[in-house]
Amino acid sequence: MRTLIQPGPTHPERIESYEGRGRRLEFSLQAGASLNDALTQPLLTAGMQCAALVFEGGALGPFSYVMPGPPDGPNHVAYFSAPCSPHGETVVEIANATFGWRDDVPFVHCHGAWIEQGTQRRGGHMLPHETIVARATTVHAWAVSDVVVRAEPDEETNFTLFHPTPNAAVAYAGDRTIVARIRPNEDITLAIEAIARRHQMHNAIVRGSLGSLIGARFTNGTNVADHATEVLVRSGHVHNGEAVLDMLVVDMQGHLHEGRLVRCDNPVCITFELVLGIA
Numbered sequence: 673m674r675t676l677i678q679p680g681p682t683h684p685e686r687i688e689s690y691e692g693r694g695r696r697l698e699f700s701l702q703a704g705a706s707l708n709d710a711l712t713q714p715l716l717t718a719g720m721q722c723a724a725l726v727f728e729g730g731a732l733g734p735f736s737y738v739m740p741g742p743p744d745g746p747n748h749v750a751y752f753s754a755p756c757s758p759h760g761e762t763v764v765e766i767a768n769a770t771f772g773w774r775d776d777v778p779f780v781h782c783h784g785a786w787i788e789q790g791t792q793r794r795g796g797h798m799l800p801h802e803t804i805v806a807r808a809t810t811v812h813a814w815a816v817s818d819v820v821v822r823a824e825p826d827e828e829t830n831f832t833l834f835h836p837t838p839n840a841a842v843a844y845a846g847d848r849t850i851v852a853r854i855r856p857n858e859d860i861t862l863a864i865e866a867i868a869r870r871h872q873m874h875n876a877i878v879r880g881s882l883g884s885l886i887g888a889r890f891t892n893g894t895n896v897a898d899h900a901t902e903v904l905v906r907s908g909h910v911h912n913g914e915a916v917l918d919m920l921v922v923d924m925q926g927h928l929h930e931g932r933l934v935r936c937d938n939p940v941c942i943t944f945e946l947v948l949g950i951a
Contacts, residue, residue, distance in 0.1 A: 676941065678830075687852060688853045689946075690836050690851055691848060691849070694947075695720075695816075699813070701727065701805045702805060711725060721772075721818070721839050723771040724945075725770075725812065727811040728767075730764050730809025734803065736757045737755070738755055738756065739922065740752065750900030765787065768784070768881065768904040770945045773822050779823060783797055785922075796922050797902050814879040816849050818839050821837075821851065833853070833942070848871075849879075853945060857939045858939060860917065861915045865913060865914065868913060871948075873950065875950075876949060878946065881905045882944075883940060883941075883943050883944030885901050885919075885921065885939065886900070888921040889934040896921055906930065917933045
């Protein structure tokens with residue numbers, strides 16, 4: 673399986689995962705607000721500390737994003753393109769986001785696919801503070817109060833990355849929900865299966881998860897050769913302990929690829945943020 677040598681020491685714990693009680697919430701993005709505020713404020717009002725979110729439709733403008741890119745030097749194995757800001761409104765096809773905390777303020781990490789200027793289908797990493805909601809749409813969130821996700825410096829990759837930790841807050845009533853972070857060079861399918869075994873959740877649904885892979889290999893025989901990709905899970909589940917993932921993959925040119933991932937041949941590039949819920 674493909675691997676990348678990260679610039680820092682390999683962390684001995686390849687998977688971090690914690691169980692909480694999850695609530696499903698639905699709300700509308702507020703037109704005129706930044707994407708970060710529109711996604712986080714309803715969750716804060718509900719007393720949540722982390723969440724996986726999915727939204728489809730609506731429009732953004734102004735809108736800024738970056739694509740996966742080559743290394744910027746010896747400090748990273750991959751980096752980002754320069755920011756892109758298409759003119760006019762950009763229509764969202766699908767976006768997944770992780771809600772957590774960075775520098776003690778609410779923050780979302782968001783990947784998506786969209787249509788620029790009515791014609792061009794693109795994808796990448798949305799910049800949440802620079803992006804404004806132009807037209808509202810419904811957000812589906814799977815939120816947890818007794819696990820918190822925080823962005824902290826990661827020595828292995830030299831990035832500031834989200835990771836979960838237990839939260840002392842009183843848990844709301846809800847379903848068993850696993851919040852996890854998977855480190856580089858771990859096959860994403862096998863890692864999800866390991867998390868399911870660890871928490872004895874042998875049948876589960878993947879909720880609004882995202883991250884990066886070293887290229888991508890699909891069961892229909894197509895491959896993405898770029899060493900760095902940004903990805904989101906369109907649908908995924910664990911059935912009798914075996915995981916299946918249907919993934920949207922963005923290459924280094926912003927082009928989109930999609931389909932079911934090959935098991936044992938899709939390693940994480942930098943990080944993968946995962947939420948598992950009861951099937």
